[in-house]
Amino acid sequence: MRPSDKPLLLASIHDVGPRFESEVDRLADLLAAHLGAARFAMLVVPDHWGESPLRPGTPFAARLRGWAESGIEMFVHGWFHKDTCAHQGASALKARYMTASEGEFLGLDAAEAARRMARGRALIEDITGRETSGFIAPAWLYGDGAMEALRTSSFALAEDHMKVWVPQTGAVVARGPVITWASRSRARTASSLAFAALARHALHPLPRVRVAVHPGDVTKPAILSSIAATLGSFARRRTVARYRDLIG
Numbered sequence: 001m002r003p004s005d006k007p008l009l010l011a012s013i014h015d016v017g018p019r020f021e022s023e024v025d026r027l028a029d030l031l032a033a034h035l036g037a038a039r040f041a042m043l044v045v046p047d048h049w050g051e052s053p054l055r056p057g058t059p060f061a062a063r064l065r066g067w068a069e070s071g072i073e074m075f076v077h078g079w080f081h082k083d084t085c086a087h088q089g090a091s092a093l094k095a096r097y098m099t100a101s102e103g104e105f106l107g108l109d110a111a112e113a114a115r116r117m118a119r120g121r122a123l124i125e126d127i128t129g130r131e132t133s134g135f136i137a138p139a140w141l142y143g144d145g146a147m148e149a150l151r152t153s154s155f156a157l158a159e160d161h162m163k164v165w166v167p168q169t170g171a172v173v174a175r176g177p178v179i180t181w182a183s184r185s186r187a188r189t190a191s192s193l194a195f196a197a198l199a200r201h202a203l204h205p206l207p208r209v210r211v212a213v214h215p216g217d218v219t220k221p222a223i224l225s226s227i228a229a230t231l232g233s234f235a236r237r238r239t240v241a242r243y244r245d246l247i248g
Contacts, residue, residue, distance in 0.1 A: 007238035008245065010164075010174070011211045011231065012041040012136075014077065018060045019045075019052035023215035028067075030224065031213070034231035038071030039240045043136050046120045049082045054123065061127045068128035073242050076120040076155075078104040078138040103141035114149035121155075133243050134158055135167075140178070157243055164210070164246060173246040174208035179230060181223045183216035189223065196226045200233040208246070209234050 013027045024042075031040045044064065047053040055061060068074055081104055105113055121132055134157030137146055142160065150158055150167035158167045164174035179199045182188035203209050211230060217223045 006241075007206075008174075008208050008241040009035070009211070009231075009234045009238045010041070010208065010241055010243055010246075011035055011039070012043055012075070012213070012243075014043045014212055014214045015045055015048065015081065016042040016064075016077070017045040017048050017052055017054055018058070019048040020215035021060055021063075023218045026218045027213050027215070030227060031231065034228065034235055035240045038067075039242065041073035041075055041133065041243055042067060043075045043077035044120075044124050045077050045081045045138070046079050046123050048080070050080050054127070056123075056127050064124075065128050068130045071242075073133040073244065074124055074128055074130065075157075075159075075243075076117060076124055076132050076135045079116040079120050080104055081138040103137070103139040105137040105146040106139075106141040106143045108143060108145045110145040110148040113143075113146040114153065117149055117153060117155070156247060159210075159243075164208075164243065166247065174210065176203060176206045176208060176210070178210040178212050179203070180212040181214070181217050181226065183214070183220050183223060189220060193222060193226050196230050200230055204234075204237065209238065 011031055013024060013031065016024050028040075032038075042064075044054065045052075054064070064074075105116075108116070117135055121135075124132055132155070135150065135153070135155045136159045140160040142150070142158075153167055155167050157173070158165055159178075161178055162175065163172050165172045177199075179196055181192040181196065211227075211234070213227055217227060
């Protein structure tokens with residue numbers, strides 16, 4: 001049986017970059033303890049909010065290359081991660097309620113989206129010496145321009161809240177809600193903890209389950225405990241896979 005035919009668990013660390021080096025270290029140790037070293041992905045932000053650039057030749061770049069050489073997948077995760085666009089209609093609602101000014105690719109036109117995607121890919125691949133596995137927009141939010149840019153890109157995979165797909169064809173290779181946590185407020189934390197507890201039972205029938213963690217998660221012990229319980233629950237019953245396994 002191929003890995004893509006088995007029930008799979010996919011895990012990722014978001015917002016990887018110099019700004020959150022210590023938090024990423026803690027999350028990488030947590031994921032490795034439950035999934036095995038190198039059995040997860042890192043979503044890399046080239047210049048988080050324009051304040052923490054990822055530069056070749058720096059100690060963090062060396063660490064990123066080491067992670068990639070160990071087998072950890074690398075995804076391009078925007079460029080700035082910060083949303084500076086003005087939004088209207090449905091996009092305005094998404095920008096307001098689904099993220100805190102983090103949906104960088106929600107309002108970009110196709111040309112700018114493609115430019116940032118290409119720059120991010122070139123930088124990360126230059127540092128790691130390996131091909132990136134795909135592109136995942138900050139906050140999993142894509143506007144029409146980002147979707148158009150993805151369709152004409154050569155990225156192997158893309159992901160949003162509800163699916164993983166092949167950008168050029170639209171073929172969906174994993175379906176179902178990603179399990180993630182929120183640390184921004186007490187109410188959001190409580191709701192994310194409740195969803196994770198429910199998901200540990202309700203999502204087992206799905207052939208693909210995705211878990212995503214963020215640097216802010218390390219600020220709340222309750223979230224770290226929930227992450228550990230969730231990873232343990234799914235890892236016991238399914239194959240821990242890489243995203244690339246979805247496409248063979």
